[in-house]
Amino acid sequence: MVALRTFVTPIAAAVAIALAFILPVRAQDLMRNLDLTSPDMTSAEMTRADVEKALASHQIDFNGKKLSGLDLSGLDLSGVQLRAARLNRTKLVGTKLDQAVLDQAWLLDADLRHASLRETSMFGAQMRGAKLDGANLSGARITADISGGSLVGAVLTGANLSADMKNQSMGLMRAVLRSANLAGADLQQANLSRVDLEFASLAHANLTGASLRGASLGGANLTAVTIRDADFFGADLASARLVNPIGIEAAKNFDRAVNLDRLLRE
Helix, strand or coil, X not given: CHHHHHHHXXXXXXXXHHHHHHCCCCCCCCCCCCXXXXXXXXXXXXXXXXXXXXXXXXXXXXXXXXXXXXXXXXXXXXXXXXXXXECCCCECCCCECCCCECCCCECCCCECCCCECCCXXXXXXXXXXXXXXXXXXXXXXXXXXXCCCECCCCECCCCECCCECCCHHXXXXXXXXXXXXXXXXXXXXXXXXXXXXXXXXXXXCECCCCECCCCECCCCECCCCECCCCECCCCECCCCEECCXXXXXXXXXXXXCECHHHCEEC
């Protein structure tokens, strides 16, 4: 039995290592082989009036509901459960979603300009192309895919967009902001550890005190970005454009960032 145990252990270790590589590195890319034009992804099973009536009766469970394409602008959806709900192309301009649960929700091309999403949970949400200009996401927990999204002037102070190391069975869950526009965004004290910000625009953004440890910033636009007290340990800066940064002398671990020799300074 002892011999068997010593034989199995190395195999188990090898299998564990292999699985670490086999597990989908694109765990958040749930759109592969998915028909985004199907009624399930584009239709609504409720009207705005239905939603308002439900809210008036104190209903907060909208989990799995199909609400795509509706105009829900200006409603108070604070604390509402919208887990796995479909909100593709839904208009939520100025909508209040403070402390709402949007885990695994679909918000492709949703319009959330000037919405309030303070302390909202967005674990594994699909938000590619979403408009969040001027939105307040302070204190929110975000491991959403917002690739190509617009967050111009958005407030993300104290927001946690870092990788969720507790759910590795699902692959690396983190905020993905590839090619997103965060110009002028307020990211003070935000946790951006291991976040994908490749080719994102952070021009004039405020990253004071933010953690960028292990973040991917390849090709990002860092023009006039404020990085005082921001932590760059292990951040990948390959081909990032750093122009007139503010507070770089007070940035933490900037000399320990990756690919500093490929950083584009002007």
